[in-house]
Amino acid sequence: xxxxxxxxxxSDSQLGIDCLLKAYPGFLxxxxxxxxxxxxxHRLPYGSGSQGNLEDRLDxxxxxxxxxxxxxPGFPVDQPRLNEDPGRMRxxxxxxxxxxxxxxxxxxxxxxxxxxxxxQSLPFSRIAGADQALIRVGEAIAARPExxxxxxxxxxxxxxxxxQGTKRTSSHSFGIAIDFRLPHGLGHYWRWAGCLSEKxxxxxxxxxxxxxxxxxxxxxxxxxxIWGGKWFHFDTIHFEYxxxxxxxxxxxxxxxx
Numbered sequence: 001x002x003x004x005x006x007x008x009x010x011s012d013s014q015l016g017i018d019c020l021l022k023a024y025p026g027f028l029x030x031x032x033x034x035x036x037x038x039x040x041x042h043r044l045p046y047g048s049g050s051q052g053n054l055e056d057r058l059d060x061x062x063x064x065x066x067x068x069x070x071x072x073p074g075f076p077v078d079q080p081r082l083n084e085d086p087g088r089m090r091x092x093x094x095x096x097x098x099x100x101x102x103x104x105x106x107x108x109x110x111x112x113x114x115x116x117x118x119x120q121s122l123p124f125s126r127i128a129g130a131d132q133a134l135i136r137v138g139e140a141i142a143a144r145p146e147x148x149x150x151x152x153x154x155x156x157x158x159x160x161x162x163x164q165g166t167k168r169t170s171s172h173s174f175g176i177a178i179d180f181r182l183p184h185g186l187g188h189y190w191r192w193a194g195c196l197s198e199k200x201x202x203x204x205x206x207x208x209x210x211x212x213x214x215x216x217x218x219x220x221x222x223x224x225x226i227w228g229g230k231w232f233h234f235d236t237i238h239f240e241y242x243x244x245x246x247x248x249x250x251x252x253x254x255x256x257x
Contacts, residue, residue, distance in 0.1 A: 016064065016067030017034070017036060017063075018031075019067065019250035021036070022244075023224075023244035023246075024128050026039065027128060038097060042097065044063065044093065046062070047062025050062055054083050058088060058166070059167070061090055061091050061092075062091050063091045063094060065091065067245075069087075070250060071230065071251055072086075072230060072253065073218075073246060073253070074218060074253075075214045075217075077208060079203050079205055080232040082200070083233075084231070085231040085232055086226065086231070086245060087226045087231070087242050088231060095174055096169075098128065098174075099125055099127050099175065103173070109127050110126070111125075111126045113131050114135070114138070115134070115138045116139045117138055117142045117148040118148075118151075118152040120154060122154060123157055123175060124158065124175050124178075128243070129224075130224075130241045133224050134223075137219055140223075141219055146212060147212050147215055147216055149183065150180070150184075151180050151182075154179065154180055155179050156179045157177065158175040160172075165191065171240050178239050179238050182213070184210070186206075186207055186236060187236055187237045188234055189235050189237065190233045195233070201233075203232070203234060204234065207236050217229065224246055225239045226245055
């Protein structure tokens with residue numbers, strides 16, 4: 001079952017707002033009704049969810065949409081169901097206010113991070129602790145020789161661009177995502193597989209069973225990254241810094257209690 005945010009004493013919007021506040025304490029100061037108050041005084045409305053099919057909602061997502069599907073950290077995890085894509089709906093104004101309105105603004109917040117499994121220097125955002133989170137992930141993986149080879153070939157972090165086949169800004173534009181060339185046939189992307197949006201598609205179930213990849217995903221998740229392999233529109237090479245979806249109260253495991 002695809003789970004949305006709901007929990008006892010909280011309304012959907014209150015819980016989502018609280019998780020955003022916990023994930024970005026230096027950027028978001030407080031809530032004012034259904035608005036988020038930013039450190040610079042700007043207010044972002046939480047919204048009530050966009051209308052239409054999945055593509056419409058992806059194109060016009062508000063913060064309610066962004067928090068509307070809970071993420072399931074850890075394993076075992078069920079194969080994603082139709083349109084179960086926690087984290088794919090992004091409220092673009094939120095990310096632009098946080099990381100930079102344009103390419104030059106983003107670039108001012110980019111630092112070089114040493115990716116310990118390969119020793120490469122990678123550009124990544126310093127905002128909201130994203131760079132430090134990636135450093136911790138790399139060091140934890142490098143300490144496990146049996147894991148290093150899986151993620152020793154990063155193929156992209158910072159890249160100001162739109163998502164393939166859309167006009168939406170990619171999370172790579174903000175320097176908060178990292179892709180890898182995964183070995184052993186573990187790299188899968190729904191468009192490469194010839195899948196169509198919102199249509200049934202054969203999910204590469206083997207990626208959920210690979211022990212080493214599972215350990216890597218778990219390390220990323222422990223540091224605020226979600227994995228595109230847990231999306232119905234799968235992207236198994238993709239990890240994205242989205243700490244708001246990994247605040248304990250907003251995960252699927254919390255919602256199942």
